[in-house]
Amino acid sequence: MHQGARDLFPFLDTTLGVHQHLEVVVQGLELRIPGRIYLRGSEAAPLRNSGPDSLVSQCLCTRSANGYLRQHALHRILHSSEPWVIPFIVLLAGEYVVEIIEDMTASLPSLHQESYANFVRQNRALMHTLRARATSYWNCYYRAAFPDKRTYPGLVFLHRLEEWAS
Numbered sequence: 001m002h003q004g005a006r007d008l009f010p011f012l013d014t015t016l017g018v019h020q021h022l023e024v025v026v027q028g029l030e031l032r033i034p035g036r037i038y039l040r041g042s043e044a045a046p047l048r049n050s051g052p053d054s055l056v057s058q059c060l061c062t063r064s065a066n067g068y069l070r071q072h073a074l075h076r077i078l079h080s081s082e083p084w085v086i087p088f089i090v091l092l093a094g095e096y097v098v099e100i101i102e103d104m105t106a107s108l109p110s111l112h113q114e115s116y117a118n119f120v121r122q123n124r125a126l127m128h129t130l131r132a133r134a135t136s137y138w139n140c141y142y143r144a145a146f147p148d149k150r151t152y153p154g155l156v157f158l159h160r161l162e163e164w165a166s
Helices: 003-011 054-061 067-077 083-094 098-106 113-122 124-142 153-165
Strands: 021-026 029-034
Touching: 021 083, 021 113, 021 124, 029 083, 054 067, 054 083, 067 083, 067 098, 083 098, 083 113, 083 124, 083 153, 098 124, 098 153, 113 124, 113 153, 124 153
Parallel strands: none
Antiparallel strands: 021 029
């Protein structure tokens, strides 16, 4: 087990458990990512780690039940060149916190297009699911703010990744 993941264990609330995992493929290898993790006590503690293992902790924090923590973790990993970081970023596009997705959309010009395109090509079913989720969140919560769903940040982000992969 990677040290960064071990460092996060004292903060995990294992009584709530992880009820769902998302399976992705990264460079031909399957990776299981928790749907949500629940952190106890001082949730900011893992974020103070700035060592080499911090990237793992930050990726796991993008799966936190706390949206503010997810957003903070995203900022810490967004410009990583590690291919295994990409799914932790992309999965956020299918979630409901539009401020996080707006940060992702704003970062599109600085992302490594070929790495993201490779991820999309290896995870077509996941991309379809994320697009359906983003559409659902747009319809339920953001239709008034974004009357044309093509301008909803989650769909903008996913569409751009699909363009890169085509």
